[in-house]
Each structure stands twice: as C-alpha cells, then as structure tokens.
Amino acid sequence: xxxxxxxxxxxxIRRHRALRSLDVQTSSIMHPLGLTIVALALVLYSRxxxxxxxxxxxxxxxxxxxxxxxxxxxxxxxxxxxxxxxPELRLASPLPGAEALALSFAIVIxxxxxxxxxxxxxxxxxxLVWAIGVIHLCAITLFYFSPTAFPYTIGGxxxxxxxxxLMLLMIVPLILMVAYYPLNFSLAKKVALxxxxxxxVFLFAPHLYACHIVVMSFHSVLYMPILFAVFGALPIMVxxxxxxxxxxxxxxxxx
Amino acid sequence: xxxxxxxxxRGLITRFALVLGxxxxxxxxxxxxxxxxxxxxxxxxxxxxxxxxxxxxxxxIIVILALFMLRHLIFTLNRLFGHQRxxxxxxxVADWPRLAVLIPAHNEEAVIANALGALVDVDYPADRLRIIxxxxxxxxxxxxxxxxxxxxxxxxxxxxxxxxxxxxKAAVIRFATEQVDEDIVILFDADYVPGRGLLKQLAAPFFxxxxxxxxxxxxxxxxxxxxxxxxLDLERAGGYQVDQQARMNLQLxxxxxxxxxxxxxRALQQVGGWREDALAEDTDLTxxxxxxxxxxxxxxxxxxxxxxxxxxxxxxxxxxxxxKGHNQAAxxxxxxxxxxxHVSLIERLDGLLLLGVYAVxxxxxxxxxxxLLLYFNGEQTLASVGVVTFLFVxxxxxxxxxxxxxxxxxxHLDGSGNRVRLLPLNFFNFLVSLVNITRACFGLIFVDYxxxxxxxxxxxxxxxx
Numbered sequence: 001x002x003x004x005x006x007x008x009x010x011x012x013i014r015r016h017r018a019l020r021s022l023d024v025q026t027s028s029i030m031h032p033l034g035l036t037i038v039a040l041a042l043v044l045y046s047r048x049x050x051x052x053x054x055x056x057x058x059x060x061x062x063x064x065x066x067x068x069x070x071x072x073x074x075x076x077x078x079x080x081x082x083x084x085x086x087p088e089l090r091l092a093s094p095l096p097g098a099e100a101l102a103l104s105f106a107i108v109i110x111x112x113x114x115x116x117x118x119x120x121x122x123x124x125x126x127x128l129v130w131a132i133g134v135i136h137l138c139a140i141t142l143f144y145f146s147p148t149a150f151p152y153t154i155g156g157x158x159x160x161x162x163x164x165x166l167m168l169l170m171i172v173p174l175i176l177m178v179a180y181y182p183l184n185f186s187l188a189k190k191v192a193l194x195x196x197x198x199x200x201v202f203l204f205a206p207h208l209y210a211c212h213i214v215v216m217s218f219h220s221v222l223y224m225p226i227l228f229a230v231f232g233a234l235p236i237m238v239x240x241x242x243x244x245x246x247x248x249x250x251x252x253x254x255x
Numbered sequence: 256x257x258x259x260x261x262x263x264x265r266g267l268i269t270r271f272a273l274v275l276g277x278x279x280x281x282x283x284x285x286x287x288x289x290x291x292x293x294x295x296x297x298x299x300x301x302x303x304x305x306x307x308x309x310x311x312x313x314x315x316i317i318v319i320l321a322l323f324m325l326r327h328l329i330f331t332l333n334r335l336f337g338h339q340r341x342x343x344x345x346x347x348v349a350d351w352p353r354l355a356v357l358i359p360a361h362n363e364e365a366v367i368a369n370a371l372g373a374l375v376d377v378d379y380p381a382d383r384l385r386i387i388x389x390x391x392x393x394x395x396x397x398x399x400x401x402x403x404x405x406x407x408x409x410x411x412x413x414x415x416x417x418x419x420x421x422x423x424k425a426a427v428i429r430f431a432t433e434q435v436d437e438d439i440v441i442l443f444d445a446d447y448v449p450g451r452g453l454l455k456q457l458a459a460p461f462f463x464x465x466x467x468x469x470x471x472x473x474x475x476x477x478x479x480x481x482x483x484x485x486x487l488d489l490e491r492a493g494g495y496q497v498d499q500q501a502r503m504n505l506q507l508x509x510x511x512x513x514x515x516x517x518x519x520x521r522a523l524q525q526v527g528g529w530r531e532d533a534l535a536e537d538t539d540l541t542x543x544x545x546x547x548x549x550x551x552x553x554x555x556x557x558x559x560x561x562x563x564x565x566x567x568x569x570x571x572x573x574x575x576x577x578x579k580g581h582n583q584a585a586x587x588x589x590x591x592x593x594x595x596x597h598v599s600l601i602e603r604l605d606g607l608l609l610l611g612v613y614a615v616x617x618x619x620x621x622x623x624x625x626x627l628l629l630y631f632n633g634e635q636t637l638a639s640v641g642v643v644t645f646l647f648v649x650x651x652x653x654x655x656x657x658x659x660x661x662x663x664x665x666x667h668l669d670g671s672g673n674r675v676r677l678l679p680l681n682f683f684n685f686l687v688s689l690v691n692i693t694r695a696c697f698g699l700i701f702v703d704y705x706x707x708x709x710x711x712x713x714x715x716x717x718x719x720x
Contacts (some may be wrong), residue, residue: 017496017669018472018555019344022335123567124683127690135627142631151633164639178328179660182335183667228630229642237646238679241659245678248663252670 022184031190032181039173039194047084047166048073054162054206055087061210067091067217074159086163089155091213095147096220104222105140108133132230139225150224154216157224158209161232165205168236172197180244184253193247197240204239208232306632309625313637316622317644323615324648326608327658330501335664340504344556346459351383354458354517355437358388359427363445364396366562370445371404375411379454385437388445389415391427424513425536429529432520441517446562448476449515456557457517467522467549468540470499471515471557480565485677486684487563487570489666493657496665499553507605508545509553513537514561522549535580538610542588545606548597571691577654578613578695585610612656616692619645650681653688 007013014020022028043050055071062069069091077083096104112133119126142150173194181190212227356374360367367388374386386408390398398416405412415434420426432440439461443449453471460466472495478488502509511518513536523529526543533539541551564570592598592606626641650659657665659678666675 014670016556018500018558019339019341020668020670021337021339024336028336120568121566123571124687127686128683131686138627138631151631152635156635160635160639164643168643175660178332179663182332183664225627225630228635228638229627233639233643233646237643237650238682241650242676242679244659245663245676248667248675248678249673252667 028182032177035181035190036173036177043169050202051085051087057206058210062213065214067213086159089158091154093153094220096143096222100220101140101144108136132226135229136226139222143222152224154213158213161209164233169198169201185250186253189250197243200239200243201236205236208235306629309628313622313625313641316618320644320648323656324658327661331497331661331664333504334497334501337504343459351380352439352458352461353383353437354439354441354454355435356386356441357428357431358443358445359391359424360388360397360445361391362393362395362397364400366446367397368400369448370443373448375408376451377454378451381410386412387415387431389417389427389431391417421531425529425533426531429531438520439517440520442514444514447514448560453557453559456554460552461519465550466552467544468511468518468551469516469554470509470511471554471559473515473561474558475563476560477562483567483570484563484565486681489662489677489681490652492665492669493652493662494655496668497661498655498657500555503553508602508609509551511537511541511551515559533580534576534583538581538584542584545598546591546595567687574654574688575691575695578692579699581613582696582699613692615656616653616689617696619689620693649685650678653685653692
C-alpha cells in the first residue's frame with residue numbers, strides 16, 4: 001500500500017463512496033471474455049450429460065414414489081450442426097374430477113379471502129397469494145367448462161420446463177459476464193461463483209420438476225398452470241439471484 | 256496502468272457494453288421470433304383460434320424491457336468503469352450566492368427539530384443564508400418547535416406560516432418561493448438531516464449559468480427497522496449511486512428529486528415557477544428546465560439522510576403518488592421533448608425513457624396476462640420466453656427501473672457488504688410496486704383524467720421518536 005493512502009493507524013484511507021469507481025485492469029476485460037467462453041463451453045459440451053442426469057434423477061424419484069413413468073431422451077436439432085437432448089417422459093396425466101375442482105375452488109377462495117383480510121402487514125405475501133389464486137381460478141374455470149381443451153401432459157410440461165432450465169444454464173455465464181466477472185473479485189471467486197450457480201441449478205431443477213410430477217400425478221394436472229407460472233422458473237431464478245447476491249458480498253480485491 | 260491505457264480500456268469497455276447490449280437485444284428478439292415461428296408451425300399443424308395479437312403484444316413488451324435493461328446495463332458499466340463527472344466538487348472557496356433554504360412542514364413535530372438543528376449548524380456564510388421553514392396548517396407542535404428555533408437563531412430562521420391555499424408540497428414551495436429574493440432556493444423535506452458541508456456542495460453548481468437545478472444523494476437513515484426499509488435502501492442505492500451518477504457522467508438527464516436539491520430562482524421564474532397541480536413537482540421541474548435549455552446537475556457527494564416508509568401501506572401511498580406525478584409529467588412533456596431544439600438526441604432519448612419508467616409496470620402486467628393467455632392456448636415455448644424475461648427484471652426496483660445487477664453494483668461501490676444478500680427478496684418489493692404503480696396509472700387515466708378529478712397529495716408518515 002502506498003504511503004499516501006495510509007491513515008494515522010497505517011490502514012487504508014478509503015475514497016468516499018460517492019467518488020469510488022473501479023480501475024480498468026487487464027482482468028476487467030480478460031476475465032469476462034475468458035470465463036464466459038469457458039463456462040459456456042462447459043455447459044454446451046456437457047449438455048447431454050446434464051440432461052441425461054436430470055432424466056436419471058427424475059426416474060429415481062418417480063420410482064421411489066411409485067409413479068409409473070417411462071423416461072427416454074429426445075434429440076432436438078438446432079440448425080444443422082448443433083443439437084441437444086431433452087428427457088421425454090411418458091406417464092399418465094390425470095384430469096381433475098368434479099370433487100377436486102370444487103375443493104380446489106373453495107381452498108383458493110378461502111386463501112384469497114384470508115390474504116385480503118389478514119395479511120395487510122405482509123402485503124407482498126398477500127399479493128403473491130392473490131396472483132396464485134387468479135391463475136388457479138383460470139385453471140379451474142378451464143377444467144370445469146372444457147377439461148379436454150387443456151393442451152399439456154405432465155411429460156410435455158416437464159420436458160418443456162427442463163428445456164427452459166437448460167437455456168437458463170446457458171444464460172448464467174452471460175449474466176455473470178456483465179454483472180460479476182468485470183468486478184474486482186479474485187479469479188478463484190469468480191470461478192467458484194460460476195461453478196456454484198451452475199451446480200445448484202443442475203441439482204435443483206430435476207428435484208423441483210420431480211416434485212411437480214408427484215403433485216400432478218397424485219392431484220391431477222389442474223395444478224400445472226400454477227406450477228408453470230409460479231413454482232417453475234421463479235424458484236430457479238430466486239436461487240440464481242440469491243447465490244449471485246452472496247457472491248457480491250464476498251470481499252473485494254483492493255485496488 | 257498508464258492514463259492513456261486506462262482511457263483506451265474505458266473506451267473498449269463502453270464499446271464492449273454497447274456490442275453486448277445489442278447482442279442481448281438481438282438475442283431476445285431472436286428468441287421471440289424463434290418462438291413465434293415454432294408456435295406458428297404448431298398452429299398450422301393443429302388450427303386453433305388466432306393468437307396473433309397477444310404474440311405481438313408480448314414480443315413488443317419483451318423488446319421494450321430489453322431496451323430498458325440495455326440502458327441500465329450501460330449505466331452500470333459506466334458507473335463502475337467510466338469517467339466519473341463531479342465538475343463542481345472542487346469549488347470550496349468562493350463568493351457564495353445568497354441561499355434560501357425552504358422546508359415545507361405539515362404536522363412534522365417528530366422530525367422538524369432534527370432538520371432545523373442540522374441546518375443552523377451548516378458551514379455556509381450566515382449573511383448569505385436564510386432558513387425558511389414553512390408551516391402549512393399543522394395541527395401538532397410543528398409551529399411551536401419552529402418558533403423556538405426562531406427565538407434561538409433569529410438571524411438565520413425566518414419562518415412562514417400558511418393558513419390557506421392549495422394542498423401539497425408544490426403549492427407550499429410556490430407560496431414560499433414567491434416571497435424570497437435570494438438567487439437560489441434549496442429544498443429539504445422536514446425529515447431530512449443535512450451534513451455540515453452540504454449547502455456549499457449544492458450551491459457550487461449554480462456558478463455555472465447553464466445549471467437550472469441541482470440534486471444530491473438521498474440515503475435512508477432508518478434502514479435497519481424492518482425488511483421493507485432494507486429493501487428501500489437497496490432501491491435508493493441503485494437509483495442514486497448508479498442511475499443518477501451514470502446519467503450525470505453521460506451528460507443525459509439527471510433528475511431533480513424534490514429534496515436535497517435546489518433551483519435557480521431566475522430559471523424557475525422563466526419556466527413558470529412551481530406547478531401547484533403537479534404531484535411530482537420535481538420531475539415536472541426537471542423537464543420544464545430541460546425544455547428551456549437548463550441543465551440539472553446530480554451531486555453524488557452531497558448526501559443527506561431521510562426516513563423511508565416503514566410499512567407497506569405507507570410505501571404504497573408513496574409509490575402511487577410518485578407514479579401518478581411522473582406519468583402526469585410524461586403526458587405533459589413527452590411530445591414537447593421530442594420536438595425541442597434545446598436538447599441533444601441522446602438526451603431526448605434518455606429523457607423519454609426516464610419519463611416512461613412508471614409506464615413499464617402496467618406493460619409488465621399486460622405481458623404477464625399475454626404470457627398466460629398463450630400458455631393456456633398451448634404456446635408453452637413463447638410463454639416461457641415471456642416468463643423468463645419478466646423474471647429477469649423482477650429482482651430490481653420498479654420506480655427507477657434499476658435492474659438487479661445495478662443495485663448490486665451500487666452496493667458494491669458503497670462497500671456495504673452483506674446488504675446485497677437481500678437481493679432475491681427484492682422480488683417482494685417489485686411485486687408490490689408493480690401492482691400499485693399499475694393502480695396509479697389506471698387511476699390517473701380512468702378516474703382522474705376521464706372524470707376530470709384533481710389529483711390529491713398524500714403526505715408521507717414520519718416514524719422518528
């Protein structure tokens with residue numbers, strides 16, 4: 001540390017936060033470029049291994065919970081030279097009966113009322129309950145009037161959601177390229193954060209969608225819209241942002 | 256690294272950000288088109304009701320969001336690595352202009368003493384300073400407290416009492432501004448506690464004749480009270496530390512924020528003074544000054560502490576007032592801004608995007624509805640693109656549209672370590688803002704405008720004990 005930046009006790013006199021900015025160093029340019037390329041290459045190279053592992057995890061949990069499912073891999077070409085495989089699941093997609101619809105309707109109305117009357121202090125929670133309620137009421141209406149018009153099966157829902165998760169895995173290095181790699185963290189921290197996010201998404205997504213399968217297999221596809229809109233990509237994004245926030249709180253390198 | 260190489264690297268980073276942003280925009284556009292093509296194939300295979308309109312609406316909203324995200328990405332990289340403009344910071348010894356410090360107060364007994372106590376202690380020539388607390392029909396001990404300060408500091412404190420006239424802050428400061436003969440008016444809300452050097456910092460930019468208004472940084476002082484105050488602290492950090500300073504750096508349109516700021520009286524008179532019917536008199540003034548060729552300057556070093564709302568109901572009222580006021584300004588000035596000869600093209604573009612920030616909330620809700628509509632009609636791919644895009648923006652702040660990485664960058668620069676771990680919980684703040692800004696927008700259009708109702712001012716509650 002230069003003498004001119006030392007205070008009375010010998011420690012660094014920090015610049016006021018209003019005037020602080022980061023110095024452009026070689027690493028500010030090389031880290032984003034290098035790490036993004038490496039992380040993207042890693043995800044792209046191991047894409048089929050990732051999706052195969054997802055298929056195995058989902059098959060394991062279906063087997064453990066007694067759900068009869070056949071899991072295979074479907075190749076999806078993108079252009080002429082690139083393709084990726086996605087787990088394809090074949091399992092029954094039970095439609096909701098009249099009793100289930102009535103019960104679900106009653107629960108949703110009760111939850112929305114409770115949210116309206118009792119959750120004033122926890123307004124965000126009340127809004128979340130209301131959003132879930134509105135989406136679920138749409139689903140109940142659809143299944144009440146025209147149950148066969150619902151265009152999805154459990155297998156299709158899970159395949160589509162895993163496909164989106166694979167895309168998210170590819171987007172993660174791009175987010176970090178602008179939001180983390182240029183900052184003054186050590187290379188080891190940048191690598192660690194990248195691997196941690198990728199690993200957590202890789203592990204979390206199949207377990208999340210296995211839960212979807214269990215819920216829908218035992219309680220019908222009535223819950224699919226709400227699982228898609230609120231309990232699908234959202235928890236995965238929350239996890240990515242949470243880990244990113246944690247990474248941002250790590251100690252910075254002194255400039 | 257030498258200065259030359261630093262400059263070269265900074266240029267490289269800016270270009271890199273632009274290329275990257277363009278790529279991101281192209282990526283989103285491509286994804287939308289790809290999803291539309293895929294779903295069109297499906298539709299051809301199994302004919303169904305036309306979903307053309309929701310697809311177009313969803314695609315348009317995604318592109319608008321991408322444009323805003325690109326803007327904030329550029330702001331973030333500029334604030335982190337760009338050249339930081341603080342052109343008036345070195346002005347320390349000068350022939351200081353005469354200042355009138357206005358403090359509008361309506362039932363402010365809990366906080367007014369702190370504000371006045373700090374102001375009588377500021378480092379500014381006493382013969383050039385007049386502190387004017389304005390008691391606007393208070394029913395508590397506000398006037399008593401102000402009178403006590405007047406007795407103790409008769410040369411500094413020159414209070415005004417307002418017994419009649421329109422409601423709201425704009426009406427009060429218009430009333431007070433008409434009675435001052437100073438060159439500059441500086442405004443503080445009654446809950447603000449300025450530091451000793453703040454007035455000189457805020458007065459310095461007015462040596463520049465092009466400057467019409469100045470704005471300092473607002474820092475919440477009751478951050479640790481609960482989750483809401485902590486989340487609002489993140490929002491303020493993103494908005495000031497990155498957003499405002501980047502706009503200052505890039506010579507765009509920094510916003511005068513109504514408190515911890517001031518205006519040149521001559522410029523004010525030239526643009527017609529404070530508008531009493533403006534709910535966001537700050538945004539209103541920013542744009543009127545801009546349209547008359549004056550600049551608004553942001554001073555990141557001029558920090559002042561404020562109270563943020565401590566419960567969600569209060570927060571709702573605050574953000575709804577801001578949203579209504581901001582959209583009022585958008586209706587009034589967007590068209591004039593597009594045509595004015597005083598403003599550069601890039602300022603015009605930024606000014607329009609800034610005017611549009613509170614219109615994004617209803618757009619986002621419409622986007623969610625379109626995504627759900629498409630989902631229920633078998634368009635899972637397109638709906639997923641929409642949902643993932645909306646989720647990307649939903650960890651940021653709504654009012655200033657600070658993206659999550661912008662908030663993180665602000666806290667990184669602030670050196671405030673663990674606070675950034677709250678980032679995922681900002682989803683809740685976003686959700687509440689989304690709903691209430693949308694309510695305010697619809698209220699402004701369908702209730703206030705169509706029924707020709709006056710927009711009403713809602714005072715923010717104070718919590719200090």
